[in-house]
Amino acid sequence: MANNEEHFKNVISHSKEYGFIFPSSEIYDGLSAVYDYAQNGVELKKNIRDYWWKSMVQMHENIVGIDAAIFMHPTTWKASGHVDAFNDPLIDNKDSKKRYRADVLIEDHMAKIEAKADKEVEKAAKRFGETFDEKMFRQTNPRVLEYLNKIEEIETRFRKALEANDLTEVRQIILDCEIVCPVSGSRNWTEVRQFNLMFSTAMGSVSEDANLIYLRPETAQGIFVNFLNVQKSGRMKIPFGIAQTGKAFRNEIVARQFIFRMREFEQMEMQFFIRPGTEMDWYAYWKATRLKWHHAMGLPANKYRFHDHIKLAHYANAACDIEFEFPFGFKELEGIHSRTDFDLKQHEQFSGKKLQYFDPELNQSYVPYVLETSIGLDRMFLAILSHAYTEEKLPDDSTRVVLNLPPFLAPIKVAVFPLMSKDGLPEKATEIFNMLRFDHMCMMEEKDNIGKRYRRQDAIGTPFCITVDPQTLEDNTVTIRYRDTMLQERVPIAQLNAIIDEKVSMKKALVAASGNATGQPA
Numbered sequence: 001m002a003n004n005e006e007h008f009k010n011v012i013s014h015s016k017e018y019g020f021i022f023p024s025s026e027i028y029d030g031l032s033a034v035y036d037y038a039q040n041g042v043e044l045k046k047n048i049r050d051y052w053w054k055s056m057v058q059m060h061e062n063i064v065g066i067d068a069a070i071f072m073h074p075t076t077w078k079a080s081g082h083v084d085a086f087n088d089p090l091i092d093n094k095d096s097k098k099r100y101r102a103d104v105l106i107e108d109h110m111a112k113i114e115a116k117a118d119k120e121v122e123k124a125a126k127r128f129g130e131t132f133d134e135k136m137f138r139q140t141n142p143r144v145l146e147y148l149n150k151i152e153e154i155e156t157r158f159r160k161a162l163e164a165n166d167l168t169e170v171r172q173i174i175l176d177c178e179i180v181c182p183v184s185g186s187r188n189w190t191e192v193r194q195f196n197l198m199f200s201t202a203m204g205s206v207s208e209d210a211n212l213i214y215l216r217p218e219t220a221q222g223i224f225v226n227f228l229n230v231q232k233s234g235r236m237k238i239p240f241g242i243a244q245t246g247k248a249f250r251n252e253i254v255a256r257q258f259i260f261r262m263r264e265f266e267q268m269e270m271q272f273f274i275r276p277g278t279e280m281d282w283y284a285y286w287k288a289t290r291l292k293w294h295h296a297m298g299l300p301a302n303k304y305r306f307h308d309h310i311k312l313a314h315y316a317n318a319a320c321d322i323e324f325e326f327p328f329g330f331k332e333l334e335g336i337h338s339r340t341d342f343d344l345k346q347h348e349q350f351s352g353k354k355l356q357y358f359d360p361e362l363n364q365s366y367v368p369y370v371l372e373t374s375i376g377l378d379r380m381f382l383a384i385l386s387h388a389y390t391e392e393k394l395p396d397d398s399t400r401v402v403l404n405l406p407p408f409l410a411p412i413k414v415a416v417f418p419l420m421s422k423d424g425l426p427e428k429a430t431e432i433f434n435m436l437r438f439d440h441m442c443m444m445e446e447k448d449n450i451g452k453r454y455r456r457q458d459a460i461g462t463p464f465c466i467t468v469d470p471q472t473l474e475d476n477t478v479t480i481r482y483r484d485t486m487l488q489e490r491v492p493i494a495q496l497n498a499i500i501d502e503k504v505s506m507k508k509a510l511v512a513a514s515g516n517a518t519g520q521p522a
Contacts (some may be wrong), residue, residue, distance in 0.1 A: 006329035011389045012258050014153045015403065018459050020044065020385065021259065033252060035264045037240040040460050041381070043411035043441060045266075048380050049245055051409065051506060055293055055513045056243045063241035063270065064234055068222025070247060074213050077198065079350035080221050080343065081314055082214075087194035089170055090253055096184035099253055102170050102192045107310075109179050110151050111329065153279055155310060162311040167192040197250045199263075204368050215249035220372065222246075223271045224343045227355055227368075230272075238357055238368055239282070240271040245377065257328055259378045266377040271339075273368040275359065279338045282371045283318050289377055290373050291322060294334075296512035298406050299387055305330060317343035324383045333383060334375035341367040384409065388461060403461030404484060408506045412462045413440035417453050421446050429468040432478065432493060435459035440500060464500055 015021040020041035024034040037045055057065045077083050086208065089102040120143055125132045138144055145330045154177065161169040180187050199215040216222070223242045230242055245268045252263050259265075274282050287306065295301055307330075309319040318338040323330040344355040344367045356365045388403040407413070416433045418425035426446060433444045443462070445453050450467060457465050467479040472493075481488045491499060 004327040007389070008386065011327070013384050013387060015041070015385065033261065035259055035262065040411040044409060045377065045381055047409045048384065049268065049377060051509060052375070053243070054506065056270055059279065059514050060241065061511060062239060063243055064230060065222065065243045066226055066230060067246065068219070068226060068244060070216055071203065071213055072216060072221060074211065075350050076225060077214050079346040082198055082217055086197050086217060088137050088197060088253065089167060089192050090195050091171065091174065091192045092190040093181035093184055093186065094188040094190060095186045096181050098181060098183050102174060105179050106154065106173055109177050110154055113147050113151050116395065117144045120144050129386070145488055159310050189520045195253055197252065199249050199251050211423065212305060217250050218248050219244050219246050219267045220271060221268050221373070223269070224347055227344060231357065238359060239272060239274045241270050243270040259382050260331065261380060262344065267374060268377050269372065269374040272371040274371060276341065276366060276369045279369045279371060280318065281337045283336065286371055286373055287320065290334060290336060293513040294322065296509045303387065313337070315339045326383065327386050333379050336375065337372045339370040339372050341369050343370060344368065400455055400458055402458040402483065405461035407463040407504045408509055410461045410463055411441065411466065412443045412460060413504045414500060415443045415445055415457045415462050415465045417450060417465060419447055419450065419467055423470065425468050428472055432466060432468065439497065440504065454481065463503060466496065
């Protein structure tokens, strides 16, 4: 764990040093759990967003996009359940004065027990070698069974407490499991209580006449209230989807782990409207399709796993997370939810407007069911960045820090270096820079020796560096250097676009990520 903690600290410091993420308002000592995306971070973030948008909207003929306002009529949030039910169960440790989410404490405790079971399996696998039957071992080994039964016992009890909103029982589980505060090491806990996560503000020029409104805690409701507008103006036929990216706001009391949990963050959501009764087929379809999107970026498959929800949200009849192994463990990256017809029916009830679809094939009207995919853009950024950060030992015993970003996501695709700042080399480098910048984000750099310039570009993840030297003026060739292998080769300037285009194109990832373009479940 120490190595992972060290890795995570290095990622955070690297983010600031190389212009990816800055603490917000840093000259005023910052603002807790709020961050600014810097010059390289904003490009990486944009590229991730573009990859999601193209794969979701451009590659599906029955999905369109919108950009709804952040401010919405306050009744929206009454209808959605956020006013009454958008709460986190919080608990304080009296000795450390630290506040925690009670559900996270219990889930982390179960994860530790699971890790003990996995350790027993690993030891047995080493002992028995090729003859080892992991499935049989998990089913028969007394110690492993004891761990697994303990997890099941806690999970069953925890689920019942959450479903009954029994906060006294949630606290009792924490006490019975002897869960300690990570800071004080004590079990001196307060009662568990609910805390609403929505930010509120006032709209109106005179405070006495102002209306209380909320900063949206999610982007989904902007899609639901526009369901009929999009369906009618776009002549959409079910099944169809509406996609949106944008900022959301949550007053997280336990904001932590850098940009993993923030108070201002960005979501990428798609709500897919379907016939009632078909939701389980579509649930399976979107689980497979979304996992394929992640794998197409080239991140290892073993970094991902599905996790079914212990407690279903009030609107769902099936829900799971795609979890990613961050430096601090497997955590939620994307949610896939079967939301039933809850949202549209609630908005029908509170607005008095019909939100139904006439299905010509069935010759009847109904309120559609909804299948949701929702991913945090900031969390995706952190997943990619933390996996890409590499400290590499070189043959000459030196080290380099390199971001092994998927080339199509890299903030800067090409850096152009004149070998010297004289003899017409800067002018020739500028000419090449101007040729490439129409297709790619490029950078030109003259300062320091060529080795230091390579290292700087490695540290921001630039896939290609092009060096212009005296030979370039003679034969119109340059040296192109590849980030991942550090190999260099001499190529004609005329071939640069083709070489770079092939490596940094998003097309390969989109092809690999594509499900059935007609959007039909298997």
